[in-house]
Amino acid sequence: MEIYRSFIFRLVRNYLVGSLAAVFVVGTVVMVSTLQIPNIEFVRLILIVFISLLFxxxxxxxxxxxxLRPIRRFFAGEHHERAELSRMYEVIHHFPGRTIYRIMGPHLLGFSLPAAGLTLWMLTVGWLDFPTNYVAVAAACAILIAIMHALIEYFLTVRAIRPLLMEARRRGKQQYGTEPSLGGRVLVSIQRKFQLSTALIGLFPLCLFFLATFIRLQYMDQEFAKEYILWGIIVVVLGAGFALVGSWLLIRDVRDPVAELTKEMNRIQEGDLGRRAPDLYADEFSALISGFNMMINRLEMRQERNRQLLQSYFSTLAAALDARDKYTAGHSMRVAEYSLMIGKLSGMSDEQADLLYKSALLHDIGKIGVPDEVLLKDEKLSEEEFAIIQTHPVLGESILLQIEPMDAMADFLPGVRSHHERYDGKGYPDGKAGLEIPLFGRIIAVADAFDAMTSDRPYRNGMSHEKALSILEEGKGTQWDPYFAGLFIEEWRRKEHLHGSSERGVS
Known part of the structure; x- marks a missing residue:
């Protein structure tokens, strides 16, 4: 509650200073400089101001x-529901805006009405002696003063609520591990604040001068005072026009760089770090944009470093697996290269191709859980041993599911689990067929089969590339996806043809 009490102290201090400045300093100065009345009447006016101020x-x-009731109740407690924290965080943010209504209401109803009523009563009983239309002028001045007081109080309250917001965030972090936030929602736009505040700052002294001068002229030349009204209205209208245009130009000068930075932040949130915010400004926004671009540079460097570390991590896992069996050394890397080739031939995006490559690197990771006597056996496997080998896609998926955070490996799971499915549905572990088999699984199956057929094993020598291609061609539509198998066969034969032609050219 100490933070809340400190907030109340600042709130009351700001209000008293603003009220005294608005009512006594401005109001009294206007009365003294404009009204030519006896001292006793001036004392009576001061009494009216004092009584109205109490109201x-x-x-x-x-x-x-x-x-303040909901805010006081919130800070009186210690533990809060998550929804209550979020709701109170927004309530505190709305408090400065509600300050405007809190100031305007008491000023207009609690001050102006009693002041006007007491003044008219004293005019009726003869305690005051000046034209009754001065009361309307005074009411207009009171409205101007109330607006300016509300404006000043708003900006002071914006600063006063910051400790409350920090305390709400601290409680959210302490109790739930997350800090409440508006999530980017705009409760009060900069454009609205700047336009209203700059326009009012420009109009306030102009209107106050117009009203005070009108009263002053009544004592000097009433005929000229009537002519002054039209002239004064024209000046006020022109001043209002200049104030509005000036505020519009000012807000545009602030809004454009803010909009540019917001656009760039949204782009970065989508993962695009390729561009930089243009530095087109000569004020503090230049330093802000320069720092923003420097942050993007650091993010890009970190992203590249993380990408390299992740790539190294996958390659190390694949190499560790291949190292268990000298006959399959390099198998995972070759399968990844073949899969990448097929993915690019099919028109896959760079992002998808990278995921495919990593999935292929990890496709046999489940063999880590296969016993050495089965995995490294020199003869053909028995049915029981082959059944153990067939568990490695599911084991691989289970291993990757242990990696934190849980969604880090989500893109690689389908390819790892399904790379031994057959297009005709006779594969394992799920017996899926056709397009039911995940995309990465269908591609890796082609690459894995080709490398397995062309690699040496303890119980057989690897077959020629052409024979392996022929087997792939025969198995299109039954064992392998006909489209991806066809792409691989066609590209491999094209490269061999080019290689053969170049060798004949050299000879």
Missing amino acids: MLVAEGIALRIQ
Whole structure:
């Protein structure tokens, strides 16, 4: 509750300073400089201001108490539901905006109405002596003062709520491990704040001067005062126009770089680090954009480093597996290269091709769980031993599922589990057929079979490339996906033809 009490202290201090400045300093100066009245009447006006100020403070206290009730109740407790934390975080953010209503209501209703009523009563009983239309002018001044007070109070409150927000975030982190956030939602746009505040700052002194001068002229030349009204209205309208145009130009100068940075951040969130935000500004935004681009450079370097580490991790796993059997050394790497070739021939994107390559590197990772006496046997396997070998796709999937975070390996699981499925449904472990077999599994199956047929084994020598290609061709549509097998066969024969032609050219 200490943070809450500190917040209340700042809130009350800001309000009292603003109220005294608005009501006593501005209001009294306007009265002294414009009204030519006896001292006793001036004292009576000060009494009206004081009584009206008491009404305003009471109304303000009631409104403030109502607005603070949920915040006070929240900070009085220690443990909160996650939804309550998020809701209160947003309530605190809305508090400065509600301050405007809290200021305007008591000013207009709690101050202006009692002040106007008491002034009219004193004019009726003869305690004050000036034209009644001055009351309307004073009411207009009160509205201007209330607006400026609300504007100042808004920006002061924006700063005052920051410790509350930090405490809410701390509690969320402590209790649930996550800090509450608006998630990028805009509750009050910069454009709206800048346009309203700059326009009001420009109009406030102009309107106040117009009203004070009108009263002053009443004592000097009433005919000229009537002419002054039209002239003054024209000046106020022109001033309002300049203020609005100026605020629009100012907000555009701030909005454009903010929009540019927001666009670039959204692009980065989608994973695109290839571009940089253009540095087109000569103010502080230049330093901001320069720092933003430097951050992208660091992210890109880290991403590349992580990619290299991940690639090295996969290659090391594959090499460790291949090292168990000297006859299959390099098998995983060759299968990955063949799979990548098929993926690119099929028009696969670079991102998908990279996932395919990594899946192929890991396709036999489950053989780590196969006993050496089965995996390294020099003779043909018995049915029981072959059944053990057939478990390696499922074992591989289980191994990858142990890696944290759980979604890190999600893209590689289908290819690892399904690379021994057959297109006709007679494969293992799930007996899937045709397009039911995951894409990566259908591609890796072709690459795996070709390398297995062309590699030496303890019980047989590897067959020629052409014979292996012929077997692939015969098995299209039954054992292997006809499209991917056809792509591989055609590309391999094309390369061999080019290689043969180049050798004849050299000889």
